[in-house]
Amino acid sequence: xxxxxxxxxxxxxxxxxxxxxxxxxxxxxxxxxxxxxxxxxxxxxxxxxxxxxxxxxxxxxxxxxxxxxxxxxxxxxxxxxxxxxxxxxxxxxxxxxxxxxxxxxxxxxxxxxxxxxxxxxxxxxxxxxxxxxxxxxxxxxxxxxxxxxxxxxxxxxxxxxxxxxxxxxxxxxxxxxxxxxxxxxxxxxxxxxxxxxxxxxxxxxxxxxxxxxxxxxxxxxxxxxxxxxxxxxxxxxxxxxxxxxxxxxxxxxxxxxxxxxxxxxxxxxxxxxxxxxxxxxxxxxxxxxxxxxxxxxxxxxxxxxxxxxxxxxxxxxxxxxxxxxxxxxxxxxxxxxxxxxxxxxxxxxxxxx
Ligand SMILES: NC(=O)CC[C@H](N)C(=O)O
Numbered sequence: 001x002x003x004x005x006x007x008x009x010x011x012x013x014x015x016x017x018x019x020x021x022x023x024x025x026x027x028x029x030x031x032x033x034x035x036x037x038x039x040x041x042x043x044x045x046x047x048x049x050x051x052x053x054x055x056x057x058x059x060x061x062x063x064x065x066x067x068x069x070x071x072x073x074x075x076x077x078x079x080x081x082x083x084x085x086x087x088x089x090x091x092x093x094x095x096x097x098x099x100x101x102x103x104x105x106x107x108x109x110x111x112x113x114x115x116x117x118x119x120x121x122x123x124x125x126x127x128x129x130x131x132x133x134x135x136x137x138x139x140x141x142x143x144x145x146x147x148x149x150x151x152x153x154x155x156x157x158x159x160x161x162x163x164x165x166x167x168x169x170x171x172x173x174x175x176x177x178x179x180x181x182x183x184x185x186x187x188x189x190x191x192x193x194x195x196x197x198x199x200x201x202x203x204x205x206x207x208x209x210x211x212x213x214x215x216x217x218x219x220x221x222x223x224x225x226x227x228x229x230x231x232x233x234x235x236x237x238x239x240x241x242x243x244x245x246x247x248x249x250x251x252x253x254x255x256x257x258x259x260x261x262x263x264x265x266x267x268x269x270x271x272x273x274x275x276x277x278x279x280x281x282x283x284x285x286x287x288x289x290x291x292x293x294x295x296x297x298x299x300x301x302x303x304x305x306x307x308x309x310x311x312x313x314x315x316x317x318x319x320x321x322x323x324x325x326x327x328x329x330x331x332x333x334x335x336x337x338x339x340x341x342x343x344x345x346x347x348x349x350x351x352x353x
Contacts, residue, residue: 027108033057036115040144083115109163127184135168252283274305
């Protein structure tokens with residue numbers, strides 16, 4: 001009888017320790033800072049003028065002490081630039097660091113602070129090159145840290161809460177801004193100043209942040225992260241790809257310049273359903289003959305650039321971008337060119353990612 005009581009007491013004690021340990025468990029989230037308005041400082045709290053990327057990650061985090069309640073925070077400064085200066089070298093460095101950290105058992109997720117100008121491009125690059133299903137969340141702000149109603153602190157709190165939640169596993173790289181969770185494949189900046197600038201215009205948001213918790217309503221069926229075929233582990237330089245705009249009366253000038261500069265690929269931001277002026281189209285057809293990959297995308301913000309609409313892609317050896325905008329098409333084409341030059345194989349990638 002005595003032994004039975006002792007065993008019951010022991011079980012109760014073990015259960016108590018188990019509950020206590022789990023109640024205390026806080027996920028470890030790494031914040032990798034790259035700059036942008038979220039780290040921006042203005043000379044006044046009411047004017048728009050400010051300098052992006054001028055405060056450090058530690059100063060940034062001191063504005064959101066409550067994130068320490070939801071996660072153990074570790075922070076690193078990877079860069080401190082306005083994202084108009086984001087570039088392939090920082091992308092490679094960032095992606096390699098994210099992969100290194102997420103391999104560690106004691107890291108549960110990553111938050112990346114980033115300027116909003118090219119945030120969608122970085123998010124998509126990471127979506128295709130991060131080899132983990134742990135959460136990776138990009139965040140920025142539209143108002144500098146010194147402004148009245150700065151949106152940065154709320155966005156950072158939400159981003160950390162999103163990365164710390166097990167619900168965010170396997171969702172691909174996301175951006176959290178203005179209480180929305182946006183998928184890397186579709187997110188785009190739609191307004192130059194508004195705090196609600198980001199949208200997923202084709203597919204809709206993945207969900208919202210509500211009371212510090214992610215509420216997901218959609219999942220992307222596109223290939224990403226652990227299902228991506230791209231691996232940048234041993235890559236130190238990405239193939240050069242340029243984006244060229246089409247508009248009424250556009251000639252071959254920029255296509256010729258890109259060919260002469262030795263690019264490996266050209267993405268067109270065409271009119272309508274990825275159409276291009278006849279002059280440009282002829283120049284692009286000649287570029288393909290020289291071994292340059294050409295992807296047709298569109299300057300229109302919604303809808304696909306579909307194959308074989310007004311342009312006979314097979315005749316010219318062009319690839320259609322489907323739902324990827326020109327800037328994300330550039331990201332995918334750079335990665336595609338690390339594997340193949342074949343336009344049909346590149347077309348397969350543009351339908352799967
Ligand atoms: N709102 C912003 O983050 C814009 C600031 C800057 N141009 C950048 O993209 O980093």
